[in-house]
Amino acid sequence: xxxxxxxxxxxxxxxxxxxxxxxxxxxxxxxxxxxxxxxxxxxxxxxxxxxxxxxxxxxxxxxxxxxxxxxxxxxxxxxxxxxxxxxxxxxxxxxxxxxxxxxxxxxxxxxxxxxxxxxxxxxxxxxxxxxxxxxxxxxxxxxxxxxxxxxxxxxxxxxxxxxxxxxxxxxxxxxxxxxxxxxxxxxxxxxxxxxxxxxxxxxxxxxxxxxxxxxxxxxxxxxxxxxxxxxxxxxxxxxxxxxxxxxxxxxxxxxxxxxxxxxxxxxxxxxxxxxxxxxxxxxxxxxxxxxxxxxxxxxxxxxxxxxxxxxxxxxxxxxxxxxxxxxxxxxxxxxxxxxxxxxxxxxxxxxxxxxxxxxxxxxxxxxxxxxxxxxxx
Numbered sequence: 001x002x003x004x005x006x007x008x009x010x011x012x013x014x015x016x017x018x019x020x021x022x023x024x025x026x027x028x029x030x031x032x033x034x035x036x037x038x039x040x041x042x043x044x045x046x047x048x049x050x051x052x053x054x055x056x057x058x059x060x061x062x063x064x065x066x067x068x069x070x071x072x073x074x075x076x077x078x079x080x081x082x083x084x085x086x087x088x089x090x091x092x093x094x095x096x097x098x099x100x101x102x103x104x105x106x107x108x109x110x111x112x113x114x115x116x117x118x119x120x121x122x123x124x125x126x127x128x129x130x131x132x133x134x135x136x137x138x139x140x141x142x143x144x145x146x147x148x149x150x151x152x153x154x155x156x157x158x159x160x161x162x163x164x165x166x167x168x169x170x171x172x173x174x175x176x177x178x179x180x181x182x183x184x185x186x187x188x189x190x191x192x193x194x195x196x197x198x199x200x201x202x203x204x205x206x207x208x209x210x211x212x213x214x215x216x217x218x219x220x221x222x223x224x225x226x227x228x229x230x231x232x233x234x235x236x237x238x239x240x241x242x243x244x245x246x247x248x249x250x251x252x253x254x255x256x257x258x259x260x261x262x263x264x265x266x267x268x269x270x271x272x273x274x275x276x277x278x279x280x281x282x283x284x285x286x287x288x289x290x291x292x293x294x295x296x297x298x299x300x301x302x303x304x305x306x307x308x309x310x311x312x313x314x315x316x317x318x319x320x321x322x323x324x325x326x327x328x329x330x331x332x333x334x335x336x337x338x339x340x341x342x343x344x345x346x347x348x349x350x351x352x353x354x355x356x357x358x359x360x361x362x363x364x365x366x367x368x369x370x371x372x373x374x375x376x377x
Contacts, residue, residue: 001129003034004105005374008041008097008120009112011050012057015138015293016112019183023110023136023374026367031375037104041116043096049089053115069312076145081118089119098123101131108132110374114146121150134374137162140182140292141317145170156180156370161317178373181364182296187277189300189365200278204242205268211239211345214283216276218291221248223309227334228287229255233262235338239345240266242279247272277301284351285344287337290315295322300365302358304351306331306340326357 005027007020024036042049074080097119100106109131111117117135124131133153137143140158148155148170155177157163163179166172192200201208213232215225225243232241245252252271259267273279280286280301288294290310295318298305305328310319322328331337344350 001105001107003107005034005036005108005110006101006104006106007036007038007110007112008116009038010041010115011054012113015291018185018293019136019138020110020112022183022185022367023370025186026371027374030368030371034375037106039100041097041111041113041119042093046092046096049093049115053113073313078145078149081146081149089115089122093119094122098126101127106131108134108374110134110136112136112138114144114149117153118146118149136183136370137166138292139314139317140296141321142313142315144314148172152176154178154373156373158182159317180370180373181366182300183367183370184293184296184300184365185277188280188297192281197282200282204275204278204282206240206242206282207266210266211284212242212282213237213239213341213345214242214244214279214286215288216244216279216286216294217246217289217309218294219246219272221245221251222288224334225251225287226254226258228308228337229258229267231334231338232267232341233258233265235342237265237342239284239341240268242268242270242283244270244273244276244279285341287341290318290322292318296365299327299361299363302327302355304328304344304354306337308332308337325361327354327361 007024009016009020011017020038024038027034027036109120111120111133120133124133135147135153135155137147137155137157139162141161143162148166151171153176155166155172157166157177157179160179163177166177167174198208206212215222215228217223221244229241229243243255245255252269255267255269259269276297280297280303283303285304285306286298287306287308290307305322307319307322307328307330309332310316319330323330329340331340
């Protein structure tokens with residue numbers, strides 16, 4: 001049977017989809033004769049699944065962290081995971097995945113979300129041919145135990161820390177889990193000359209001679225960015241401020257009004273963008289959440305970062321990696337964040353120190369290893 005690979009993702013944050021895109025590109029470059037399909041694991045009528053795993057995730061992780069913490073801790077239990085599978089995933093999601101696999105004659109699946117892996121666990125035995133399943137853990141350092149719901153399958157992880165916990169806490173066999181470089185789009189990995197960076201600044205309306213602060217936090221924007229920008233207004237900040245609001249239309253409308261009412265502040269407001277790589281590369285300092293995708297983009301681009309928030313446990317390791325590598329800071333108070341921004345822009349020693357720490361960091365983001373492991377099943 002001719003091989004055909006399906007990369008299954010959900011729209012729960014940008015990391016799953018962007019990693020799938022990077023892997024697809026690498027697979028197609030190495031083996032162009034093998035079709036690679038990028039498939040959303042929820043069909044368009046799976047309103048309940050989207051509500052639980054996309055809408056509630058987005059709401060609780062961004063605005064009700066206490067609720068997310070409770071959900072996260074409960075879901076660490078194998079019994080709770082079984083209930084999720086039985087009530088939320090066993091029927092519609094499993095039926096859709098079964099139909100998709102059979103209709104497309106899929107021989108290999110890479111799951112980029114633990115909810116899809118759990119649903120696949122109820123499906124693959126019903127497929128009339130062998131389907132190779134690989135789970136790609138998109139959380140780099142601290143991962144929910146739900147990733148390992150389906151035992152005895154190949155798992156790709158980004159760090160030894162994730163592997164150690166999977167083995168010690170979840171019973172994963174060491175030989176079943178492989179450590180790979182973080183999957184990231186090649187446009188972040190590309191190096192740019194000073195002239196190319198200046199062109200990017202001009203393209204987005206930035207002054208080439210001014211320091212640039214970037215505030216960004218994913219598809220929903222950066223929660224509480226308003227408090228940081230208010231501090232910039234109060235101190236009549238002389239640096240450029242770029243804020244990305246994502247799909248948060250209310251936040252964008254508010255910052256547009258701030259820009260109009262305070263023309264003395266060099267404030268640039270963006271909605272949902274497809275050029276985040278360019279905004280990151282033009283920035284001198286970034287304030288953000290500890291989301292895996294954003295963290296790795298900043299690390300690959302070697303940018304100083306202030307992490308102001310992380311999702312309970314799941315993103316803890318991301319924040320710790322930034323701080324322990326001495327390429328950024330974890331600060332939650334908006335006043336203290338502004339003080340660190342002002343100090344960073346006024347003291348070149350801080351930037352020089354971070355540049356030196358980045359030189360010591362060994363960070364591989366080439367998707368070739370993951371592609372090789374999948375192609376040589």
